Amino acid sequence: MQIVILNDAAAVAAYGANIFVTQLINKPASVLGLATGSTPVALYQALIAKNKAGDISFSQTTTFNLDEYLGLTGAHPQSYRYFMDQQLFNHVDIDKANTHVPVGDAVNPVTACQAYEDKIAAAGGIDIQLLGIGRNGHIGFNEPSSGLTSRTRVKTLTKATIKDNARFFAEDEYQPHLSITMGIGTILEAKKVVLLATGESKADAVHAMIEGPLMAKCPASALQMHQDAVIVIDQAAASKLDDLEFYQHIETENQKLQAHLASL
Numbered sequence: 001m002q003i004v005i006l007n008d009a010a011a012v013a014a015y016g017a018n019i020f021v022t023q024l025i026n027k028p029a030s031v032l033g034l035a036t037g038s039t040p041v042a043l044y045q046a047l048i049a050k051n052k053a054g055d056i057s058f059s060q061t062t063t064f065n066l067d068e069y070l071g072l073t074g075a076h077p078q079s080y081r082y083f084m085d086q087q088l089f090n091h092v093d094i095d096k097a098n099t100h101v102p103v104g105d106a107v108n109p110v111t112a113c114q115a116y117e118d119k120i121a122a123a124g125g126i127d128i129q130l131l132g133i134g135r136n137g138h139i140g141f142n143e144p145s146s147g148l149t150s151r152t153r154v155k156t157l158t159k160a161t162i163k164d165n166a167r168f169f170a171e172d173e174y175q176p177h178l179s180i181t182m183g184i185g186t187i188l189e190a191k192k193v194v195l196l197a198t199g200e201s202k203a204d205a206v207h208a209m210i211e212g213p214l215m216a217k218c219p220a221s222a223l224q225m226h227q228d229a230v231i232v233i234d235q236a237a238a239s240k241l242d243d244l245e246f247y248q249h250i251e252t253e254n255q256k257l258q259a260h261l262a263s264l
Ligand SMILES: N[C@@H]1[C@@H](O)[C@H](O)[C@@H](COP(=O)(O)O)O[C@@H]1O
Pocket: 035, 036, 037, 038, 039, 040, 066, 067, 131, 132, 133, 134, 135, 138, 139, 140, 141, 161, 165
């Protein structure tokens, strides 16, 4: 894992956005894996600005989102399809037909999961997957106990996740307890993964992901098995890491190496 520790959430978003900008410049027909939650919003705003400035285009880009609430249509304001339309797709030059979010109101959610896997495969796999992390270490909606080789499937949400996400729903509004999510095995097949985490509330999960054992109890620990995982965190999210200074030292050395390689 490459661990990048930055001062604050704004720097995390800018660093993450830069990875996606570089990806789209190098390969405009990229297949991007995207995420919801509050953490990626600033990154999406940066991509929108770059698109409006003419620096990047999404016209050849395909996207696959990690997850969706089971039981919500894409028109529901709390659905992840609606979120993606509002936060990114409506503001860039992407063909909506090339944007994929699991179908929350599929007649048969089980076959819809397989269909989603098939679509990812037909697109040639995901080039770069954006991730956030739940306070309990979930990625996508792969809650603790998720199989580390799991595929896209229906998952039950933990009480903790339902509570964390209750802030998006009105008090008397129905909040789904089930989801469709890419599996951990699906996520690990992306060629590159970029996980963003900010704030002290994520510090325990970040510690478990980076320094804990590989275990289903912390689904994000599966990223230890990925050959190109970039973990971008702010000081607050990094505050419970045992070997913080070592990670900062490695990253300084890494930057020197990259500068040298660029000069060749
Ligand atoms: N399914 C999403 C995850 O993909 C996301 O990483 C997590 C953290 O969200 P936030 O960035 O708002 O903390 O929330 C939800 O549960």
